[in-house]
Amino acid sequence: MITLEKVQGSGNSFFLLDQDLLPSALNENELSRLALALCPRKTGLTGGADGILAVTASPTPSIHVINADGSQASMCGNGLRTVARYLHDHYGFGQEGKRDTIDGSFHVSTLNANLQVRSVGNFAPGLPAYSVEISPVSFDSRSLPFTNLGRNRLINCSVPELLPDLRFTALSVPNPHVVSFMTQDQVQSDLLSSLGNRLNSPNPYFPNGVNVNFAHILGRNTLYVRTFERGVGLTNACGTGMSAASLCLVLTHPQMGEANQEITVYNPGGMVKTRVHYQEEEGTYTINLIGNATVTHLIELDESCLYHPPAQGSDLEKKKAKIKETAENTAYQDFVAKLPYH
Numbered sequence: 001m002i003t004l005e006k007v008q009g010s011g012n013s014f015f016l017l018d019q020d021l022l023p024s025a026l027n028e029n030e031l032s033r034l035a036l037a038l039c040p041r042k043t044g045l046t047g048g049a050d051g052i053l054a055v056t057a058s059p060t061p062s063i064h065v066i067n068a069d070g071s072q073a074s075m076c077g078n079g080l081r082t083v084a085r086y087l088h089d090h091y092g093f094g095q096e097g098k099r100d101t102i103d104g105s106f107h108v109s110t111l112n113a114n115l116q117v118r119s120v121g122n123f124a125p126g127l128p129a130y131s132v133e134i135s136p137v138s139f140d141s142r143s144l145p146f147t148n149l150g151r152n153r154l155i156n157c158s159v160p161e162l163l164p165d166l167r168f169t170a171l172s173v174p175n176p177h178v179v180s181f182m183t184q185d186q187v188q189s190d191l192l193s194s195l196g197n198r199l200n201s202p203n204p205y206f207p208n209g210v211n212v213n214f215a216h217i218l219g220r221n222t223l224y225v226r227t228f229e230r231g232v233g234l235t236n237a238c239g240t241g242m243s244a245a246s247l248c249l250v251l252t253h254p255q256m257g258e259a260n261q262e263i264t265v266y267n268p269g270g271m272v273k274t275r276v277h278y279q280e281e282e283g284t285y286t287i288n289l290i291g292n293a294t295v296t297h298l299i300e301l302d303e304s305c306l307y308h309p310p311a312q313g314s315d316l317e318k319k320k321a322k323i324k325e326t327a328e329n330t331a332y333q334d335f336v337a338k339l340p341y342h
């Protein structure tokens with residue numbers, strides 16, 4: 001038997017699989033098949049999820065992110081916080097003898113980068129919180145990639161090929177994002193799904209798809225962000241998307257957003273904090289993403305179900321999986337209910 005955790009960061013939910021508990025780690029095809037079985041909202045396990053986080057602790061901590069549609073992603077900000085918590089709680093990372101710095105941070109390797117993470121106490125009563133580094137950042141068209149838009153960088157540009165009346169910034173952090181600032185009504189409109197679907201189907205501009213973020217500036221250092229995620233669709237929140245939007249705020253609306261200051265980002269699933277840093281010597285940006293890392297379910301199942309999942313993950317609920325809901329989700333709902341926006 002193996003325990004799979006269901007976790008969420010700002011309502012962005014995942015199945016967290018510890019590959020070190022298995023006799024042999026699941027390969028990419030097996031992880032992809034597992035995501036297709038467990039993640040669908042209607043037929044998945046415990047109401048599905050936005051993806052799978054495959055974690056290994058040894059020889060060094062690492063994470064593989066699989067989107068709900070089985071595709072691989074280079075990074076997941078909300079997911080990385082929950083992985084940091086898992087490595088801290090189950091393997092002692094960040095604790096005495098297993099920390100890189102005095103503040104208890106340690107590193108987790110992702111597809112493209114080795115990123116610093118650390119526990120930052122509670123976000124709200126009963127809600128452990130983690131801070132994770134979001135980097136490297138690039139505005140170069142090749143890093144997303146995008147093409148056929150007549151430029152190598154899009155920074156707060158009008159791009160009629162995407163939508164006529166909005167301005168867009170395209171950046172990788174390192175997974176690909178476009179960010180646009182607009183009114184709250186536009187953020188809540190169907191435009192997000194229609195553009196998200198268009199740019200994540202075969203299209204001449206973003207051949208590998210792109211995460212689409214619609215943002216509204218609520219006040220100084222305060223944003224509301226809604227995201228259509230590549231490989232998933234509309235999600236409650238996207239950590240890299242909110243980090244990308246925070247950087248865009250600082251760069252393109254400097255009177256409303258400051259570097260090195262806490263930025264509050266509300267989203268349909270809750271709220272996170274970000275901080276944008278500029279490294280003058282290298283001319284680079286990094287972002288810190290801070291928010292809840294919540295365990296919602298503990299799912300005990302036979303490991304054979306992971307190698308050979310049923311077509312519908314919900315079938316596991318009938319007899320093969322023992323599912324225990326934690327009390328943490330109630331604490332999270334209490335926290336969200338008190339937020340001024342969500």
Ligand SMILES: N[C@@H](CCC[C@H](N)C(=O)O)C(=O)O
Nearest residue numbers: 073076077078175238239240
């Ligand atoms: N939810 C994530 C991003 C997950 C990956 C994304 N869908 C992609 O394909 O790039 C986050 O919190 O950052």
